[in-house]
Amino acid sequence: MLRDHRIKVSLLAVGALALAGCGGGGGGGEDETSQSSALRIVYQTTEANATMDDVMKKAKADFEAAHDGVTVNLEPITGSDEDYATKLALSQRSPDTAPDVFYEDTFKIRSDVDAGYLLNLDQYLAEWDDWANFNDGAKEAGRADDGSIYAVPLGTDTRAIWYNKNVLQDAGVDVPWAPKDWNAILEAARAIKSSQPDVVPFNLYAGTGTGEGTVMQSFYQLLYGTGDTLYDDSEGKWVVGSQGFIDSLAFLQTLYQEDLAVTPAEALDPNVWQMVFGQLFPEDKLGGTVEGSYSPSFWQEGGLVDWPEYGDVMGVAPFPTQNGQEPGAVSMSGGWTLAVGANSANPDLAFEFLTEVMSQENSLEYTVANSQIAVRTDVAKDPAYLDANPFVAEVSELVSVTNYRPATADYPQISTAVQEATEAVMMGKKTPEEAAAEFDAAVTDLVGAENTVQK
Amino acid sequence: MTAAEVVARDAVTRGGTERRGRRRPPGRTVLRLLPLSPAVVLLGVFLAGPILWAFYGSLTNAALTGVAAKDPQWVGLENYTELLSDPDFLQSLWLTVIFVLVSAVLGQNLLGLGIALLMTKASKAVSAVVGVCVVAAWVLPEIVAGFVAYAFFNREGTLNQLTALFGIEGTDWLFTVPMLAVILANIWRGTAFSMMVYQAALNDVPEEITEAAMIDGAGGSKRLWYITLPMIRRSIATNLMLITLQTLSVFTLIYVMTAGGPAGASTTLPLMAYEEAFRYSDVGYGTAIAVVMLLIGAVFSVIYIRALRERKG
Numbered sequence: 134m135l136r137d138h139r140i141k142v143s144l145l146a147v148g149a150l151a152l153a154g155c156g157g158g159g160g161g162g163e164d165e166t167s168q169s170s171a172l173r174i175v176y177q178t179t180e181a182n183a184t185m186d187d188v189m190k191k192a193k194a195d196f197e198a199a200h201d202g203v204t205v206n207l208e209p210i211t212g213s214d215e216d217y218a219t220k221l222a223l224s225q226r227s228p229d230t231a232p233d234v235f236y237e238d239t240f241k242i243r244s245d246v247d248a249g250y251l252l253n254l255d256q257y258l259a260e261w262d263d264w265a266n267f268n269d270g271a272k273e274a275g276r277a278d279d280g281s282i283y284a285v286p287l288g289t290d291t292r293a294i295w296y297n298k299n300v301l302q303d304a305g306v307d308v309p310w311a312p313k314d315w316n317a318i319l320e321a322a323r324a325i326k327s328s329q330p331d332v333v334p335f336n337l338y339a340g341t342g343t344g345e346g347t348v349m350q351s352f353y354q355l356l357y358g359t360g361d362t363l364y365d366d367s368e369g370k371w372v373v374g375s376q377g378f379i380d381s382l383a384f385l386q387t388l389y390q391e392d393l394a395v396t397p398a399e400a401l402d403p404n405v406w407q408m409v410f411g412q413l414f415p416e417d418k419l420g421g422t423v424e425g426s427y428s429p430s431f432w433q434e435g436g437l438v439d440w441p442e443y444g445d446v447m448g449v450a451p452f453p454t455q456n457g458q459e460p461g462a463v464s465m466s467g468g469w470t471l472a473v474g475a476n477s478a479n480p481d482l483a484f485e486f487l488t489e490v491m492s493q494e495n496s497l498e499y500t501v502a503n504s505q506i507a508v509r510t511d512v513a514k515d516p517a518y519l520d521a522n523p524f525v526a527e528v529s530e531l532v533s534v535t536n537y538r539p540a541t542a543d544y545p546q547i548s549t550a551v552q553e554a555t556e557a558v559m560m561g562k563k564t565p566e567e568a569a570a571e572f573d574a575a576v577t578d579l580v581g582a583e584n585t586v587q588k
Numbered sequence: 589m590t591a592a593e594v595v596a597r598d599a600v601t602r603g604g605t606e607r608r609g610r611r612r613p614p615g616r617t618v619l620r621l622l623p624l625s626p627a628v629v630l631l632g633v634f635l636a637g638p639i640l641w642a643f644y645g646s647l648t649n650a651a652l653t654g655v656a657a658k659d660p661q662w663v664g665l666e667n668y669t670e671l672l673s674d675p676d677f678l679q680s681l682w683l684t685v686i687f688v689l690v691s692a693v694l695g696q697n698l699l700g701l702g703i704a705l706l707m708t709k710a711s712k713a714v715s716a717v718v719g720v721c722v723v724a725a726w727v728l729p730e731i732v733a734g735f736v737a738y739a740f741f742n743r744e745g746t747l748n749q750l751t752a753l754f755g756i757e758g759t760d761w762l763f764t765v766p767m768l769a770v771i772l773a774n775i776w777r778g779t780a781f782s783m784m785v786y787q788a789a790l791n792d793v794p795e796e797i798t799e800a801a802m803i804d805g806a807g808g809s810k811r812l813w814y815i816t817l818p819m820i821r822r823s824i825a826t827n828l829m830l831i832t833l834q835t836l837s838v839f840t841l842i843y844v845m846t847a848g849g850p851a852g853a854s855t856t857l858p859l860m861a862y863e864e865a866f867r868y869s870d871v872g873y874g875t876a877i878a879v880v881m882l883l884i885g886a887v888f889s890v891i892y893i894r895a896l897r898e899r900k901g
Contacts, residue, residue, distance in 0.1 A: 219866045222652035241653065248657035342849065398743065398763035401850045542654030546868050556851055 170479050171204040172486055175224065176236035177217040178209045184502040185209075185236065191498075192490045205486065213403075214238065215344060225250045228476040233483040234490075237472045239274045240345075242284050244542035245472075246277040252473040253281045257484045263491065263509075270532065271508035275470055284470035285491055288505030291464040291531035292350055294318075294450040295428055296421035297414055301448075304328045304420070311450045314457040315355075315384055318421075322393040325420045333413060334393045336422040339385050340556035342401035347552045349465050349538070350423045355381035357536045358454035358463040363547070364539030365586050371539075371547065373573040375588040380455065382558045382565035389559045397560050411438045414447065423452055426528035430504035433522070444523040451531060464531040467538065468505070506532065543580050550575040639882065646876035652869035660872070667876035676852060677860065677877070684836070684856040684884075687771060692835035695775035697828060700782025705812070707783075708790055719783075726780030734844030737773035738762070741845070766846045766854035773841055778834065782827055789823035790816070822896060829892035833885050857881050 174193075178186045186209055193205040210220050218241060224230045225248070237245065245251055254275070258264045264272075267286070275284035298308045304325040312318045322334035337351040356363060361377025364370070372378075388394040399405055406424075410431040413419035415438055430436050432443040451462030471490060473483045489495075497512045499505065501521040506529050507513040519525055538544060554572045557563040563571070577585055646667055650660040671677045703722060707715040725733060740746045741761040748758035761769045793816055801811050817824070839858040842848065848855035848863065855863070857877055865874025 215867060219652070219869075222657075222869060226652075226657070244653040247655045248651075248653045250653075250657075340850070342847075398760045398850070401763065403847070546870075549868065553851075560851065562851070 170202065170482055171206055172233045172479065172483055173206050173208060173231075174234045174486070175208045175210065175221060175232035177214070178211050179213075184499055187502075188490060188495050188499050192486065192492075192495060196486055196489045200482075200485075203482065208232070222248075222250075225474070231474045231476045233474050233477040233479065234487050235472060235474065236287075237284055237470050239284075239286070239289075239468050239470055240538045240540040240544060242275060242470065242472070243277050243540045244544070246279075246283050247542050249475055251277075251283040252475045252477060252480055252483075254283055254285070254473065254484065255281045257473075258282055258285075261488060263488065263493075266493075266509045266511050268508060268510055268513075271468075274468060274508075274537075275472075284472040285487060286468055286470045286508045287491070287496070288500050288503060289466050289468035289508055289532075290426045290506055291466055291528050291535050292354060292423055292425050292452065293464065293528055293531055294421050294452050295414070295424050296448050296450065297417055297419060298446055298448050299417045300325060300329065300332055300420045309448055309450070310421075312453050313461075314453050315358075315455050317453065319387065319393070322388070322420060323391070326391070326393060332418050332420060333395055334420045335388065336394045336409065336413075336419060337385060337388055338400065338405070338423075339389065339394075339559040340397070340401045341549065341552045342403045343405060344403070344552070345467075345548065346406060347555055348548050349467060350425065351385070352381055352551055352555055353465045353536065353538070354423050354452045354463060355384055355455075357465070358452065360455075360458065361588060362536075363551070364541075366539070368586055370584050370586040371543075371576050371580055372588050373576055373585045374569075377455075378572070379565045379569045382554060382568055385555055386558045386565055390561070400559060401556070407437060415440045415443075417446075426506055426524070426531075427504040429522040429524060430502070433504075447524075449524045449527050451534070460534050462531065462534045464535040465538070466532070466535040468508075546579055547576055550579070642875050642882070643879055646872060646879045648872050650871040650875070652866070652871060654869070656872075657869075663872070667873050670873070671876055671880065676855070679852065680855050680857050680860045681880075683767065683854065684881075686767065687774070687838070687856050688832055688835050691771040691774040692778065692831045693828065695771065696778040696782045696831050696835075697824075699775060699779045700784075700827075701786050701824075703779070703783045704786035704790055705816075707787065722783055723780045725777050728777075730777075730838075730840040731844060733773070733777045734841045737769070737776070737841065738845050741769045741773070762846050763850055766850065770842050770845055770854050773845060774835060774838060777841065778831060781834075782831060785823055785827040785830075786820065789820040793819045825892050825895045829889060832888045832892070836881060836885055836888070857884075 174189060176185050176189060186207075189207050189209070193207055196205055197203060210217050212220070217236075218238065221232075221235060221237075222245075224232060225245075231250070237251075242251065271286045271289055272282065274286045274289065275282045277283050294310075294312070296308075296310055301308055301310055301321065304321070305328065306321045306324060310321065312321065318335060325332055325334035337355075338347045339351060340347060343350075353363070356377055359375075359377030359380055361375040362372060365372055389397060389400075394400065395405065395408075399408065402408075409419060409422055409424070410428065415432075428447075429443065432438060432440040432447075452464065454461060454463055471487050473480055473487060477483045491509075493509065493511050496507075496509050497515055497517060500507050500512055501518055504522060507518055512518055513529075538548075550572050553575075554563075554568040557568045557571070558565055573585075647662060647664060648660040649656045649663045649666075651657045703718065707718060710718070728736065738745070742748075743760045743763075745761075747761065751758040759765070797819070798811060798815055801815050806814065837858055838856070839862065842854055842856060842859055843862075846854045848859040857880065861874045861877035861881070863874075864877060865871045
């Protein structure tokens with residue numbers, strides 16, 4: 134009997150220990166006073182860009198100095214956008230590993246809110262004076278389907294044509310160049326091809342290799358300039374069977390069939406953008422391409438290549454609509470935000486750290502070093518921002534014609550279906566009509582016929 | 589024989605009349621099994637557990653993001669029926685079979701055997717040099733081997749630079765023939781393992797038997813076919829099983845070289861499972877692919893284990 138009793142006691146003890154272990158991560162908030170708190174901060178760094186790291190280290194030092202007993206643990210993740218998103222999502226699956234504050238791509242916000250990863254910030258923002266300094270368009274980036282704000286934007290971007298003046302002038306194209314419609318782009322590209330056979334005339338990304346780059350810097354620029362869209366916001370349904378989709382694929386087909394862009398093999402290399410920024414433009418081997426407003430960050434000191442002359446050699450022009458129809462130009466925007474984890478043991482402190490990172494000073498440093506477009510009005514007015522690179526004013530104006538991705542939970546898979554359509558057309562495996570039909574089938578399969586609308 | 593059987597046999601040999609009276613207390617078998625329990629628990633937790641968990645996961649719509657991440661639903665066999673109607677999966681399955689058969693069963697296995705046979709005849713210096721060269725590829729971590737192979741087959745890689753010396757313009761191997769490139773890379777990387785297994789096996793073939801066959805007038809090929817191969821059959825089966833399972837799960841090498849592209853032309857099942865689970869965040873679907881891989885591996889294992897057993901008898 135005594136032995137039985139002993140076993141029972143030890144089993145109980147083990148069980149209690151296990152329970153204690155499980156509970157520690159989830160609900161420890163009550164006992165942890167601000168005297169000894171730790172915050173986990175997760176963000177992305179890349180080889181070409183360590184700004185976020187600098188800003189975070191500074192914020193950590195300032196925050197720890199101002200708050201006694203608080204430890205801020207920085208956990209940078211070095212990798213591509215996709216790898217970062219995967220790592221972050223995996224860490225959020227358990228409250229024990231979920232970060233308190235993290236760097237979040239705008240187009241992931243809605244699906245991550247659905248997943249319950251993000252804390253509703255409405256009550257915090259109401260008491261945060263600086264929130265009034267954010268411009269209204271940028272505030273929308275963090276809004277989810279329920280109308281609440283879940284993330285605070287760090288910066289935004291636009292997309293435009295970047296062209297090499299030397300190449301265009303050699304082909305007899307006047308600079309500054311401002312093509313009025315798609316045809317004007319093709320004409321200039323053909324002129325470059327006939328005058329300089331070893332130069333890539335005009336590149337647009339295509340295929341799954343470049344991932345979101347394919348759609349943001351290429352396909353959507355085309356599609357949103359046809360009058361059609363990917364997603365009908367008013368009805369909340371995905372668009373299938375649109376002529377604009379076919380026309381956009383046809384434009385890519387022309388570029389690749391006439392050898393006006395890079396070769397399909399090069400286009401499928403995920404690192405093709407490094408070739409575009411690092412070699413082709415600086416060596417006068419590329420006429421033009423569509424890229425983000427952040428492009429100068431790759432040419433500035435400490436970027437991908439050191440190219441001090443880029444301000445004189447490069448020019449920027451808005452991407453035109455299909456036939457020059459209103460509003461005449463089109464752009465796409467994305468950007469990054471900071472969010473607070475829904476399971477944070479110390480949400481008040483976490484939000485306070487978020488505001489520390491978002492201060493005017495830090496925001497300015499991030500915006501300038503990353504060649505971002507300012508989301509804080511007091512940063513937008515700062516001379517350091519306006520003089521950051523020669524193109525700030527031009528790319529900032531495109532905010533008036535910009536579009537955002539339909540960032541629903543289904544979006545990542547639909548984006549892949551778009552990339553696959555561009556790949557099939559680029560490689561000559563399918564006609565634009567066939568590829569568009571396959572995309573329609575894929576979308577219908579993904580979201581169900583009731584969530585699509587025929588245009 | 590289990591403890592229960594031992595007890596039963598004892599009971600029988602001691603005569604039927606006593607049987608009822610000597611029935612052992614029910615707790616005794618449990619007590620006798622007790623020393624085994626740590627091993628059983630460990631096996632259950634670390635081997636059976638993950639497999640069962642993966643199987644369970646494949647019957648849900650678990651995801652990394654979206655509503656399904658918060659509250660995964662039981663979807664029954666939906667992931668599996670979807671797999672069967674997914675042309676990407678069927679292509680991936682086919683590519684996996686080709687990859688395993690050509691790079692492991694044929695390539696690594698035959699090349700490894702060939703090199704091992706030649707090395708029994710070669711001088712010490714030659715076999716040392718060849719051995720180091722072959723084993724070098726195997727010693728490299730998989731990720732490094734992947735980068736080396738990428739640098740070799742790449743558009744501006746070593747292979748094309750070599751062909752350019754002879755005035756032949758190479759193609760972009762990773763783009764035009766991605767499967768051939770990854771198969772060759774896997775043969776290059778894995779041959780050393782087969783070679784070493786066969787070297788060890790060939791060392792165990794008694795020289796007297798080979799010599800006796802020689803005296804009987806058997807030529808080289810006959811000695812190989814009737815003497816050597818039958819004597820190392822068990823090593824062949826073991827080797828085939830190990831390299832098949834190893835090749836079935838190759839991920840890093842292909843991911844570094846082609847990332848499964850272009851247009852899925854080198855997406856074997858491990859890459860597809862990774863892509864579905866972590867790029868498209870459809871964990872349930874990715875897990876279903878992993879379970880299918882497990883089944884394929886199990887089928888191969890059963891075949892090889894049966895082959896092994898027959899040799900014994």
